[in-house]
Each structure stands twice: as C-alpha cells, then as structure tokens.
Amino acid sequence: MKKYVPNSLFFTAAVIALIVLLRFLNWLPLSLEQGIARKYSSIEEVKAKLNIKKIYAPSYFPENFAWPPYEIIAQTKPFTSVTMKFRRTDRMSSTLVICQSDTAAPLTDSFPRMAQLKESITYPLKGRQALLDVGICRDKEPCSSMTWLEGRYRIAVAVESPPFELIKISESMLH
Numbered sequence: 001m002k003k004y005v006p007n008s009l010f011f012t013a014a015v016i017a018l019i020v021l022l023r024f025l026n027w028l029p030l031s032l033e034q035g036i037a038r039k040y041s042s043i044e045e046v047k048a049k050l051n052i053k054k055i056y057a058p059s060y061f062p063e064n065f066a067w068p069p070y071e072i073i074a075q076t077k078p079f080t081s082v083t084m085k086f087r088r089t090d091r092m093s094s095t096l097v098i099c100q101s102d103t104a105a106p107l108t109d110s111f112p113r114m115a116q117l118k119e120s121i122t123y124p125l126k127g128r129q130a131l132l133d134v135g136i137c138r139d140k141e142p143c144s145s146m147t148w149l150e151g152r153y154r155i156a157v158a159v160e161s162p163p164f165e166l167i168k169i170s171e172s173m174l175h
Contacts, residue, residue: 035076046074046082055082056100056155060172062165064088065096079104080153088160095160096169103154113138114145123167126174134163146170 040046043055052074061067069084081101088095114135123132123146130148137143137160144166145158155173159166 037073037075037081040072040074042068043072043084046072050074050076050080052076052080052082054151056150056153056173057084057098058169058172059175060168062169064090069098097156097158098173099156100150100153101156102152103149114143125167126171128174130170132163132166150174 035050040049043057046052047055065086066089067086069086071085072082074082079102081099083097083099086096086098114133115138117133117135119132119134121132123130125146125148128148128150130146132144132146134142134144139160141160142162143158143160144163145156146163146166147154147156148170149155155170157166157170157173159169
C-alpha cells in the first residue's frame with residue numbers, strides 16, 4: 001500500500017503539470033497575436049478584449065430573427081472589424097449580417113449573396129447618406145443591404161428581406 005501512494009501522487013502531479021502546460025500552450029498564441037480575427041461569444045467580450053469602445057448594434061430587432069448573434073468575428077489587426085451574424089428563427093443560415101469596420105478596410109464576404117441587383121439608391125439615414133441596394137438573393141428571396149459612414153467606421157447591414165426591415169434595423173443602430 002505504501003508503494004502505491006507515492007506512485008499515485010507522482011501520476012497526479014504529472015497529469016496536473018500536463019494540463020497546466022497544455023493550457024499555457026493554448027493561451028500563448030492568443031496573447032502573442034492579440035487583435036487578429038477570431039470568434040467571440042458576446043459583444044461585451046469583444047469590447048473588453050479588443051478595447052473597442054463603440055460597437056454598433058440594433059436596438060430594434062425583428063421577432064423572426066434570433067438574438068444574440070450566433071457568430072461574432074472581430075479583430076483590430078491589420079484593421080478594426082466586427083462582424084455579427086444572425087439567423088432567422090426558422091432557418092439555420094445567416095440571414096442578417098452587420099459589419100462595422102475601418103473605412104479603408106475591405107467589406108466582408110459573409111453577406112447574403114445578391115444574385116440580382118434591382119435598385120441602388122442613396123438613402124437619407126438620420127442625417128447620414130447611406131447606400132441602399134435592393135435585389136434578389138440566390139434562393140429567390142428578396143434581399144437588401146445598406147452601407148454608411150459613422151465616424152471612423154463603415155457600417156454595412158445586409159438582410160434576406162425587403163428593405164423595410166433593413167431600414168428599421170439600421171435606424172435603430174443610430175442614436
């Protein structure tokens with residue numbers, strides 16, 4: 001019995017040391033590459049970890065979309081960008097995407113794909129000039145997108161629905 005006690009203590013210590021080493025190796029790349037694009041679990045986590053003071057999120061949210069976002073991807077290097085993806089309550093695909101990025105940054109490619117652009121107009125959005133695109137998505141659903149400048153950011157909102165919901169969502173992001 002006495003022989004097993006030191007062996008079990010040694011084994012337990014080795015397992016604990018291995019867990020600590022693996023956690024350190026998992027933490028190391030994130031600390032060295034702070035700010036690169038990665039997934040976050042909440043808007044609050046993005047604000048805290050990337051020190052982004054203002055994240056534009058809608059205060060109006062249609063009933064047929066699920067809140068909170070099912071995916072948030074954010075970064076500060078090489079440019080600041082926060083992309084939030086939402087699903088309809090009856091579908092699994094992204095049907096609403098909101099992206100906030102530095103004005104010089106490229107637009108995200110995660111928007112619902114517009115197969116046919118029907119109209120593109122300048123729309124007055126609470127004192128700002130927004131570009132409103134209306135068309136048909138690949139699955140023959142109506143879709144629309146709106147883009148405008150807000151301080152140092154370009155805000156882009158795209159949704160698989162007619163522009164009425166998009167306009168309400170976009171207006172609720174501005175106070």
